Amino acid sequence: MIVAHNDDxxxxxxxxxxxxxxxxxxxIKRGNYYLTRGGINLExxxxxxxxxxxxxxxxxxxxxxxxxxxxxxxVAYVNSNQAYGLEVKTTKQxxxxxxxxxxxxxxxxxxxxxxxxxxxxxxxxxxxxxxKYEECLYDVAITHSPRYxxxxxxxxxxxxxxxxxVDYNTLRKLDNPFKPIKKYFRAGLKEGEDLWWIDNTxxxxxxxxxxxxxxxxxxxxxxxRVLALAYFPNLLGRDPKKYAQLASWLVAQxxxxxxxxxxxxxxxxxxxxxEILFPKIFHxxxxxxxxxxxxxxxxxxxxxKHYWKVQQIEENHVETWKKQCLKHCKAGLSQKQFNAIKxxxxxx
Numbered sequence: 001m002i003v004a005h006n007d008d009x010x011x012x013x014x015x016x017x018x019x020x021x022x023x024x025x026x027x028i029k030r031g032n033y034y035l036t037r038g039g040i041n042l043e044x045x046x047x048x049x050x051x052x053x054x055x056x057x058x059x060x061x062x063x064x065x066x067x068x069x070x071x072x073x074x075v076a077y078v079n080s081n082q083a084y085g086l087e088v089k090t091t092k093q094x095x096x097x098x099x100x101x102x103x104x105x106x107x108x109x110x111x112x113x114x115x116x117x118x119x120x121x122x123x124x125x126x127x128x129x130x131x132k133y134e135e136c137l138y139d140v141a142i143t144h145s146p147r148y149x150x151x152x153x154x155x156x157x158x159x160x161x162x163x164x165x166v167d168y169n170t171l172r173k174l175d176n177p178f179k180p181i182k183k184y185f186r187a188g189l190k191e192g193e194d195l196w197w198i199d200n201t202x203x204x205x206x207x208x209x210x211x212x213x214x215x216x217x218x219x220x221x222x223x224x225r226v227l228a229l230a231y232f233p234n235l236l237g238r239d240p241k242k243y244a245q246l247a248s249w250l251v252a253q254x255x256x257x258x259x260x261x262x263x264x265x266x267x268x269x270x271x272x273x274x275e276i277l278f279p280k281i282f283h284x285x286x287x288x289x290x291x292x293x294x295x296x297x298x299x300x301x302x303x304x305k306h307y308w309k310v311q312q313i314e315e316n317h318v319e320t321w322k323k324q325c326l327k328h329c330k331a332g333l334s335q336k337q338f339n340a341i342k343x344x345x346x347x348x
Contacts, residue, residue, distance in 0.1 A: 009114060011057055012076055012084045016116055019050045020130045027126040034126050042120050043067050043088045047074055050086070070107040072115050072133075085115035087133060089150060094123045100137060100148035103177050119152045134161060134168030140181050179302070186306050192244025196252040210251075213258035224256070225265065226288045230295035231307050233321055235265060235281060236341075237328030245307070274340045278333075285325075285341065289348050296321045322346075 023046070027034045037045065047065040054060045054076070062077040072085035089098050096119065115133040120126075129152045138154040140146050148160065161168050164184045171177045185195055213221070229235055231249065234242050243261040250256045258264060265281040272278070273286055284292065296317045304313060308324050315323075322345045329341050 008058060008078045008082070009084065012059065012114075013116070015050060015053055015057065015059060015076070016086065016118070016130050018053050019046065020118065020128050022049050022053070023120075023128045027128070031124070031126055034120070034122055035124070037090070037120075037122060039088065039090045040067060042090050042122070043073050046086070046088050046118055050074065050076075066109065070109050071101050071105055072109070072112065075109050075112060081111050083109065083112045085109065085112040085133075087115055087117045088120070089117060090120040090122050092123055094121065096121065096129065096150075096152035098150045099141065100150045103140060103146045103148060103171075103181065105172050105177075108172075117150065117152075119150065135159065137161070137168070139163075140185075146178055146181065183302065191241060192248055194245060194248035194252045211254075211256045213250075213256055213260075213264065216256070221264075224250070224254070226284060226291050227295060228265075229281075229284050229288075230292045230321070231299065231303070233308065233324040234328045236285075236325050236332070238332035239328075249307075273344065276337055276340050278337060278341075282341070285344060289344075292321075293318050293348070322348075 026049075034042075043065065044067075047063070047067075051063050054063055058078060059076045064075045064077070065073070066075060067073050072087035074086040074088065075083050076086070077083045087101065089100070091098050098119070100117075116130055117133045117136055118128065118130045119136075120128050131152060135156060136150050136152050136154055137148040137160050138151045138158055139149040139160050141149050156162060160181075161171065164171070164180050166180050171180065174180075182195060189195070216224070228246055228250075232242070232246050235246065243265075247258060247261055250258060266279055269280060270277045271280055271283045271286075273282060299317060301313060304310065304317065304320065308320070310320065310324075313320050325345060326338075326342055329338055333341065
């Protein structure tokens with residue numbers, strides 16, 4: 001029985017402390033029983049023990065086992081507008097790490113304030129730990145969507161929220177909680193790397209299979225070339241590594257593998273612009289500029305900053321794209337070529 005005192009949350013945490021001790025003592029006596037329990041069955045065990053220990057407290061008769069339908073698994077109600085939660089996780093391995101719930105928390109029970117995580121290590125020796133949920137989330141990984149990674153032994157300075165620089169309760173209430181996480185992971189990417197998961201604000205849907213560029217139709221290839229130039233104005237420059245990030249981007253965004261990207265943009269000789277010869281890629285600057293501009297206008301600002309490597313967008317997207325093009329062209333073109341391209345862009 002939990003001794004009642006004034007703070008509802010303190011009563012809840014005391015209830016969890018008592019229940020974890022009881023679970024641990026029971027596991028010492030009935031080790032074989034717990035070795036056969038899985039996640040759903042342990043949820044039932046935890047619910048029964050927490051419910052029993054709630055007698056005489058404000059939570060007596062007010063604890064609900066939700067078990068997988070919503071988040072968290074167990075909810076303890078103070079009243080109809082306030083509750084606390086308990087998520088139950090298990091592992092059959094001798095470690096304190098596991099995969100947690102989705103970062104989006106779309107199934108979170110309304111009015112649940114603080115959530116705690118009770119972790120059962122159902123391997124010899126059987127042990128249980130319980131901590132505040134956000135305190136043991138150390139990273140994010142992708143399954144079908146981004147999910148937290150759990151480590152019951154992580155420290156607060158190594159939590160995912162410390163790394164991202166946004167606390168848990170602020171992050172979970174954002175319209176797009178993946179946005180600051182994406183920014184954090186992008187900062188750690190090496191040159192040419194990209195994130196493969198498209199966040200939930202994207203309307204485009206990537207097909208399940210991986211495609212080979214050579215199997216695409218001519219129309220699909222042309223569309224992707226224009227799209228690539230909108231996202232990567234550095235393709236007009238001479239950096240030998242300029243195709244690396246494009247290759248990652250094609251795989252990440254569209255599931256398309258291209259083993260000869262250089263040929264994709266440069267094969268076919270040269271093109272004439274204002275009676276001056278240019279590499280084939282500049283064909284798109286005279287023939288597809290309106291289409292490129294239409295795409296550039298809709299590129300999200302965080303993508304512009306990431307792919308174009310700019311800190312601030314001082315003008316509209318199109319003008320910023322033009323400046324990026326000229327910056328990359330300057331190092332790779334003759335003065336006559338550069339002046340011709342500059343004239344095309346400025347008059348467009």
